[in-house]
Amino acid sequence: MNYGMVIYILGWILKLESVMLLLPCIVAVIYREPAGISFLITAVVALVIGTLMSLRKPTRTKVYGRDGFVTVALAWLVMSLIGALPFTLNGDIPFYLDAVFETVSGFTTTGASILTAVEPLNKCSLFWRSFTHWVGGMGIFVFMLAVVPLLGGSTFNLMKAESPGPVVGKFVPRVGDTAKILYTIYFIITVAEFILLVVFRMPVFEALCHTFGTVGTGGFGVKNDSYMSYTAAQQNITTIFMIACGINFQFYFYLVARKLRLAFGMTEVRAYISLVLVSIVIITINITGMYSFGDALRHAAFQVGTIITTTGYATADFDKWPELSKTLLVLLMIIGACAGSTGGGMKVSRFVIVFKTIRKEIDNIIHPRWIKKIQFDGASVAHETIRNTNVFIAIYFTIFLLSTLLVSVDNFDFTTNFTAVAATLNNIGPGLNLVGPTGNYSFFSPLTKCVLIFDMLAGRLEIFPMLLLLTPRSWKRYN
Amino acid sequence: MNIIIVGCGKVGSTIAKQLCNEGYDVTVIDNNPNKLRAVSDGMDAMAMVGDGTSYTTLREAGIENADVLIAVTDSDEKNLLCCVIGKRTGNLAAIARVRNPVYSNEREFLQKGFGLAMLINPESAGAEEMGRIFRFPSAIDIETFAKGKIELLTVRIPDKSLLAGKPLTYIHQKLRTDVLVAVVRRKGQVIIPSGDFVIEAGDLVSVIAGHEQAHEFFRKIGIETHRVRDVLIIGGGKMTYYMAKNLAASGIGVKIIEKDLKRSEVLSELLPDAEIICGDGTDEDLLIEEGIEKVDGVAAVTGMDEQNIMLTLFARSQSENVKTVTKVGKLSFTKVIDSLDLGSVVNPKETTAEYIIQFVRSMRASMGSNVENLYKIANGEAEAIEFHVTEKTRAVSIPLVKLNTKKNILIGKIFRNGRAFTPTGHDSIEVGDSVILVVLSEDKIRDLDDILAY
Numbered sequence: 059m060n061y062g063m064v065i066y067i068l069g070w071i072l073k074l075e076s077v078m079l080l081l082p083c084i085v086a087v088i089y090r091e092p093a094g095i096s097f098l099i100t101a102v103v104a105l106v107i108g109t110l111m112s113l114r115k116p117t118r119t120k121v122y123g124r125d126g127f128v129t130v131a132l133a134w135l136v137m138s139l140i141g142a143l144p145f146t147l148n149g150d151i152p153f154y155l156d157a158v159f160e161t162v163s164g165f166t167t168t169g170a171s172i173l174t175a176v177e178p179l180n181k182c183s184l185f186w187r188s189f190t191h192w193v194g195g196m197g198i199f200v201f202m203l204a205v206v207p208l209l210g211g212s213t214f215n216l217m218k219a220e221s222p223g224p225v226v227g228k229f230v231p232r233v234g235d236t237a238k239i240l241y242t243i244y245f246i247i248t249v250a251e252f253i254l255l256v257v258f259r260m261p262v263f264e265a266l267c268h269t270f271g272t273v274g275t276g277g278f279g280v281k282n283d284s285y286m287s288y289t290a291a292q293q294n295i296t297t298i299f300m301i302a303c304g305i306n307f308q309f310y311f312y313l314v315a316r317k318l319r320l321a322f323g324m325t326e327v328r329a330y331i332s333l334v335l336v337s338i339v340i341i342t343i344n345i346t347g348m349y350s351f352g353d354a355l356r357h358a359a360f361q362v363g364t365i366i367t368t369t370g371y372a373t374a375d376f377d378k379w380p381e382l383s384k385t386l387l388v389l390l391m392i393i394g395a396c397a398g399s400t401g402g403g404m405k406v407s408r409f410v411i412v413f414k415t416i417r418k419e420i421d422n423i424i425h426p427r428w429i430k431k432i433q434f435d436g437a438s439v440a441h442e443t444i445r446n447t448n449v450f451i452a453i454y455f456t457i458f459l460l461s462t463l464l465v466s467v468d469n470f471d472f473t474t475n476f477t478a479v480a481a482t483l484n485n486i487g488p489g490l491n492l493v494g495p496t497g498n499y500s501f502f503s504p505l506t507k508c509v510l511i512f513d514m515l516a517g518r519l520e521i522f523p524m525l526l527l528l529t530p531r532s533w534k535r536y537n
Numbered sequence: 538m539n540i541i542i543v544g545c546g547k548v549g550s551t552i553a554k555q556l557c558n559e560g561y562d563v564t565v566i567d568n569n570p571n572k573l574r575a576v577s578d579g580m581d582a583m584a585m586v587g588d589g590t591s592y593t594t595l596r597e598a599g600i601e602n603a604d605v606l607i608a609v610t611d612s613d614e615k616n617l618l619c620c621v622i623g624k625r626t627g628n629l630a631a632i633a634r635v636r637n638p639v640y641s642n643e644r645e646f647l648q649k650g651f652g653l654a655m656l657i658n659p660e661s662a663g664a665e666e667m668g669r670i671f672r673f674p675s676a677i678d679i680e681t682f683a684k685g686k687i688e689l690l691t692v693r694i695p696d697k698s699l700l701a702g703k704p705l706t707y708i709h710q711k712l713r714t715d716v717l718v719a720v721v722r723r724k725g726q727v728i729i730p731s732g733d734f735v736i737e738a739g740d741l742v743s744v745i746a747g748h749e750q751a752h753e754f755f756r757k758i759g760i761e762t763h764r765v766r767d768v769l770i771i772g773g774g775k776m777t778y779y780m781a782k783n784l785a786a787s788g789i790g791v792k793i794i795e796k797d798l799k800r801s802e803v804l805s806e807l808l809p810d811a812e813i814i815c816g817d818g819t820d821e822d823l824l825i826e827e828g829i830e831k832v833d834g835v836a837a838v839t840g841m842d843e844q845n846i847m848l849t850l851f852a853r854s855q856s857e858n859v860k861t862v863t864k865v866g867k868l869s870f871t872k873v874i875d876s877l878d879l880g881s882v883v884n885p886k887e888t889t890a891e892y893i894i895q896f897v898r899s900m901r902a903s904m905g906s907n908v909e910n911l912y913k914i915a916n917g918e919a920e921a922i923e924f925h926v927t928e929k930t931r932a933v934s935i936p937l938v939k940l941n942t943k944k945n946i947l948i949g950k951i952f953r954n955g956r957a958f959t960p961t962g963h964d965s966i967e968v969g970d971s972v973i974l975v976v977l978s979e980d981k982i983r984d985l986d987d988i989l990a991y
Contacts, residue, residue: 123578214577231539231562231583440570 069112169277191276223397277370370487663885
């Protein structure tokens with residue numbers, strides 16, 4: 059591993075984080091909260107450490123694939139550890155492990171909280187909690203590549219390690235320019251939602267926090283009852299933006315570039331939209347007995363959007379819904395959003411590829427000599443991608459099952475354990491039963507919290523970076 | 538600037554890497570995904586799998602907005618077709634690599650007929666470079682610019698040289714030779730010298746001069762210029778043909794050893810002045826029989842790099858003063874090759890890449906300015922820039938002595954009415970001239986008026 063380069067990049071990440079930590083300071087100044095000082099202290103600490111680490115640019119700047127994976131995993135860990143400091147310093151979350159859980163949950167856009175009540179928190183802490191969603195949604199490295207003119211040729215390996223999906227491509231030749239395009243799209247969506255929410259009379263601070271939570275598909279709110287007390291219009295706006303942010307951002311790039319045929323031809327986007335619509339219809343029918351038709355449709359749409367994009371807001375306590383709806387939601391949790399979006403889960407494109415692989419396997423049993431290439435978006439999928447997808451799914455379920463086993467040590471019921479792991483590994487937030495929309499994660503033991511922290515990071519970074527971090531061979535110094 | 542490179546072999550990837558580092562937006566197309574892996578892993582460029590001669594692929598790569606299209610696949614016909622498609626689609630400069638001598642002999646027609654900005658033949662480019670090395674055996678490095686019109690020769694000033702400790706004006710006044718010292722490198726520092734600059738022993742001096750003046754100058758300052766009178770070329774490929782023609786034109790005797798009888802016969806037809814020996818070039822006895830100890834120059838240009846290196850080492854072991862040139866095409870262990878005592882090493886593919894990169898650079902420099910051409914010299918630390926003088930230029934009609942220029946600027950040549958001359962202090966720049974300046978790269982001179990101090 060190229061240690062010099064890893065340290066240098068981590069230094070830059072810390073410097074960026076220190077700048078981000080100044081934003082809650084501004085919030086603290088506006089609301090005259092003394093707690094803001096904790097963010098300032100952390101910002102200074104991060105700046106000092108970051109500057110020291112990035113003082114000297116290493117002579118070997120090559121970042122190989124393995125270095126990219128390890129660097130990204132390390133950076134997310136370090137970022138969360140630093141980002142958790144202010145919560146403990148200002149006393150909003152007294153226990154550091156809890157604060158780390160909350161911050162990891164923020165950066166990975168999970169939205170699972172250990173807080174029993176969020177309303178007593180300082181405004182600056184609430185802001186920081188939500189802002190971590192925004193940063194984590196598109197990714198800190200993508201941000202870094204967009205703003206820091208960096209390091210020469212091999213930075214694409216960093217972006218590959220951080221961006222979700224089986225295949226990560228560039229829109230334009232330069233990584234930096236691609237990152238800029240991504241963040242521009244992201245920023246425009248953010249501003250659009252914020253303005254709409256304010257126009258529909260959500261208080262400015264709440265609108266800002268919820269916008270961050272929505273476009274990052276995170277799910278931290280500022281109220282104990284999540285989205286339940288907001289107006290129908292505000293809920294519907296959020297539904298639309300959640301679903302929009304679960305779409306592959308390549309779609310928007312094509313739209314802007316006026317390549318409409320390519321945009322609407324994207325297999326993944328079509329599959330995703332169909333999945334959303336079908337789920338909404340089924341759940342609406344399933345729950346019409348509990349609400350009027352209009353309300354049923356609104357709640358179904360919101361809940362489908364929040365779960366499939368792995369956001370995790372709630373307008374209704376879906377824990378009380380019929381089994382069919384609950385099970386469907388849990389399945390949507392696992393499928394997740396599109397690759398190249400801000401959402402989590404296993405990604406729609408992976409499922410499309412897997413279904414096509416299954417179909418091919420069956421065809422091959424019937425006609426053993428049938429040569430058949432799997433097609434996706436009009437091109438055949440590389441064998442490597444298919445293998446990677448299959449392995450990913452195998453590892454995913456292995457980790458899922460192992461985590462469930464470890465969590466069961468705490469002796470809660472199966473639904474709680476299973477959905478807690480599903481909700482963290484897929485970066486959703488709320489699960490069912492004790493961790494349902496009205497519950498939280500505070501009652502778990504420290505061991506379980508550690509397991510879930512790992513699951514959240516593994517889910518956001520798509521497992522491989524975290525596994526490489528734990529593989530001693532990847533730490534070996536090759537150059 | 539957007540650049541599309543079709544073909545990701547050695548040349549394609551070398552160009553892509555260099556241009557990426559210089560800040561261009563590069564897209565590389567190849568139909569072999571494994572070759573593209575080097576691009577997507579190692580550099581900040583877009584890699585696209587596909588057929589570069591397909592309009593759809595080119596459009597996907599953004600041909601409409603591209604400024605340069607470089608076709609360097611292994612097929613001449615594909616390269617030409619690719620450039621034709623590119624020209625039809627967008628307003629761009631198309632560059633094709635063409636190796637078949639049949640095509641490159643019709644270079645002018647092809648270039649005009651297809652509207653290509655550049656047609657490059659690696660073998661011929663490499664042969665040209667080898668030819669230069671034999672013509673100026675005492676020069677450490679020879680670069681050409683202004684389409685080969687001007688040569689820049691670099692030599693190290695020996696300890697007991699007449700020139701050591703003398704100012705540059707001495708060259709004109711006492712030596713009475715017409716050479717222009719353009720760049721001096723001293724202890725890693727690059728200097729563009731003025732007339733009162735004092736030269737020291739050990740300086741690397743780059744001069745602009747014609748062949749005759751250069752020889753005369755080298756002789757006078759105490760650099761032995763034993764001219765190469767005859768060259769033994771081992772291997773009879775395309776490169777040999779171009780080089781033999783080139784050398785014969787400057788009166789150097791050529792002897793070629795080629796294994797294949799048919800090829801020998803073809804060469805003999807093409808090169809009536811050359812001596813063609815049909816035999817195995819790796820046979821020690823044959824080499825000695827053909828006088829490898831006695832010739833002034835040996836060029837090892839067989840198809841195998843390892844064999845070439847071996848041959849050169851053998852030639853150098855047989856004779857002390859022999860000037861050797863080795864062709865290396867595929868081997869990539871540059872550091873090891875540099876550490877061997879091989880003399881000059883020429884890599885036709887790198888030469889090709891270098892030519893193309895030069896072209897792209899000078900194209901960028903000329904966009905929206907009156908720069909006509911731009912050449913990086915002295916390891917890229919200095920630039921020779923050709924400007925076209927227009928009415929807007931302020932520095933016209935003022936004798937150069939009265940022109941208040943910045944430091945480290947040299948007005949090297951003026952082309953007026955199709956004639957080139959080295960200006961003196963009494964000459965002035967006139968509208969319609971082409972002027973070649975030598976400047977430091979870091980000064981970023983992009984307009985003729987940038988040289989003025991005020």
